[in-house]
Amino acid sequence: MTSIEDYGHAEYWKQGGWVAPWLIQANPAYWPEMIACIGEHWINRKDWQSFFLTDKGRAALRVQLCTRISQASDVFVPWLEQAIALDGLRVLEIGCGSGSSTAGLARAGARVTGVDVKGKALVLARKRMSLLGFEASFIEAKQEWLEFPVDVRDFGGPYDLVVCYALLEHLQIGERLNLLTMIGEVMRRDGAKFTVFETPNRFAPFDWHSSKLAFSEVLPDELAYEYIRRRSPKQDHPAHLYELYSAEARRNIYRRGRGVSWHEFELTWGLSNIEILLDGYSPRSQQKNYKADAAYEAALAELFAGFDPPVPRAFCRPSLELLIKFR
Numbered sequence: 001m002t003s004i005e006d007y008g009h010a011e012y013w014k015q016g017g018w019v020a021p022w023l024i025q026a027n028p029a030y031w032p033e034m035i036a037c038i039g040e041h042w043i044n045r046k047d048w049q050s051f052f053l054t055d056k057g058r059a060a061l062r063v064q065l066c067t068r069i070s071q072a073s074d075v076f077v078p079w080l081e082q083a084i085a086l087d088g089l090r091v092l093e094i095g096c097g098s099g100s101s102t103a104g105l106a107r108a109g110a111r112v113t114g115v116d117v118k119g120k121a122l123v124l125a126r127k128r129m130s131l132l133g134f135e136a137s138f139i140e141a142k143q144e145w146l147e148f149p150v151d152v153r154d155f156g157g158p159y160d161l162v163v164c165y166a167l168l169e170h171l172q173i174g175e176r177l178n179l180l181t182m183i184g185e186v187m188r189r190d191g192a193k194f195t196v197f198e199t200p201n202r203f204a205p206f207d208w209h210s211s212k213l214a215f216s217e218v219l220p221d222e223l224a225y226e227y228i229r230r231r232s233p234k235q236d237h238p239a240h241l242y243e244l245y246s247a248e249a250r251r252n253i254y255r256r257g258r259g260v261s262w263h264e265f266e267l268t269w270g271l272s273n274i275e276i277l278l279d280g281y282s283p284r285s286q287q288k289n290y291k292a293d294a295a296y297e298a299a300l301a302e303l304f305a306g307f308d309p310p311v312p313r314a315f316c317r318p319s320l321e322l323l324i325k326f327r
Contacts, residue, residue, distance in 0.1 A: 004049045008032030013066050020070035022107070030131040031065070037127045038064050041120045042098065064098060064124070071286075072104030076165065076197050079284040083277045083323055084161065084193065086110045092159040092186065094179065095167030096138070099125025105163070106134035114138045115155060117145065146175035150182035158190035166198040168264070169209065169257040176260065180268040187326055193277070195323045198286075202259030203300060204318035206291050210257040211237060217259035221250050228253065262304075262315040269326070272309045278323035279314030290318040 006012050008031045010024040023030075039048035042064060043057075051057035080086065087109030096102045096114030098121045105112050106129065114136055116122055122138050129136050139155060162183050168176055186192050200209040200217060207216045211232040216224050228239040238252035265271060280287045297316040304311035314322055 002053065004035070004052060005032075007035055007052065007061070013062065017062060017067065018070050019066045020074050022073065023066060023070060027131055027133065030128075033131055034065055034124075034128060035061065037124055038098075041123045064100075068098075068100035069103050069128075071198075072101040072165070073107055075284065075286045076101065077104050077108045079197075079278065079282065079286075079321070080195060080323065081108065082282060082284060086161075089160045090158065091161045091163055092155060092157070092192075093163040093165070094183075095164055095170075096125060097121045099128040099136070101163070101165040102136050103128055103132055103134055106136050107132075110161075112136040113156065113159075115141055117141050117143050146171060146178050148178065150178055152182050152185040152189065155186075157186065159186055159192045160190070162186055162192055162194045164194075164196045164199075168196060168199050168260045170255055172251065172254045173264075176264050177268055180264055184269050184326075193323060193325045195278075196260075197321050199320040200257060200259045201315065201318055201320050202261035202263075203316070204259065204290075205293055205296050206318070207259070208290050208318060209259075210234070210253075211239075221253070221258075224258075225249055225253055260320060262311045265324075266309075270309075271311060273326055274324050275327050276312050276314045276322055276324055278321070279312070280317035280319060280321040281313065282321075285317075285321055287317055287319060287321070292318055 010019065010028070010031060013019050014024055038061060039052065043051060045051055052061050077086065086105060089110045091105055091110045091112045093102055093105065093112050093114045096116050097118070099114065102112050102114045102125055114125060117140070119140060122140055125138060171179065183194055187194055200207065202217045204217060206214050211228045212234050213228065213232055216227055219227060222245050225239050225245050228237055232239065238256050239249065241252070242249040262271065265274065300316040301313045304313070304315065
């Protein structure tokens with residue numbers, strides 16, 4: 001019978017799924033100490049040890065322990081390094097969470113400053129970096145920091161790259177616009193590039209991220225809420241928590257994840273002002289995991305190309321993976 005002690009070894013996780021080869025060779029203390037840290041600071045329940053022994057708990061633990069960090073180091077970093085060398089690069093990572101992507105960037109030699117609002121997540125991030133022997137600095141932002149225009153000076157710099165890894169979809173529309181406006185200021189001030197990775201596209205024909213429903217991302221919020229509540233197979237989706245649509249329900253379906261499209265970028269930066277250096281069509285992308293539909297994307301690209309200004313083909317992919325600079 002499996003026990004929580006069995007989890008404290010790389011070999012256990014290696015047998016059950018994706019673990020980056022370098023992580024298997026990492027400090028053996030990483031496994032038992034990160035498991036305890038995740039249980040005590042991330043899982044909001046006192047019985048976290050017994051929860052981790054369930055199928056649901058083990059799956060949640062795997063994501064935090066090794067899946068996200070493996071994806072960051074084995075997919076995101078090689079994808080980025082096709083266009084930029086990360087070694088020595090000054091990186092501002094907004095929404096660093098528990099440090100999985102931070103670790104991937106730091107392992108590649110980047111000098112990362114991570115920003116997040118979740119104190120518990122940053123506890124995990126600091127612990128992860130320490131156990132793996134990586135360095136990064138962290139800034140804990142106020143919970144409501146994106147509800148208002150952001151002063152770029154609050155986050156230091158200069159920076160060579162700004163990273164939003166699986167973040168924009170969890171922000172409400174006003175927060176997205178405030179954040180992208182601030183990032184644009186960093187890009188103009190420092191000549192920095194910007195990358196977004198693993199963000200669901202509002203125009204994807206299937207919501208692979210949150211509801212697992214066809215075209216739910218493009219629906220108006222109230223209709224999306226009602227459709228998800230009645231039809232989504234994801235019973236842990238927050239729409240199932242509310243009898244009626246409300247401001248709280250709307251906020252929570254965004255926190256779970258709502259698609260992003262070219263519109264946010266056009267409003268804040270102007271599509272004619274940007275150049276896309278890498279996208280989901282570039283080699284080393286992970287788009288095959290996101291229910292790509294080549295015929296649909298080709299039709300969308302043809303439509304977008306006729307707009308004024310034209311919308312880059314990059315915004316046709318089911319997951320938005322973009323490396324952008326200003327012209």
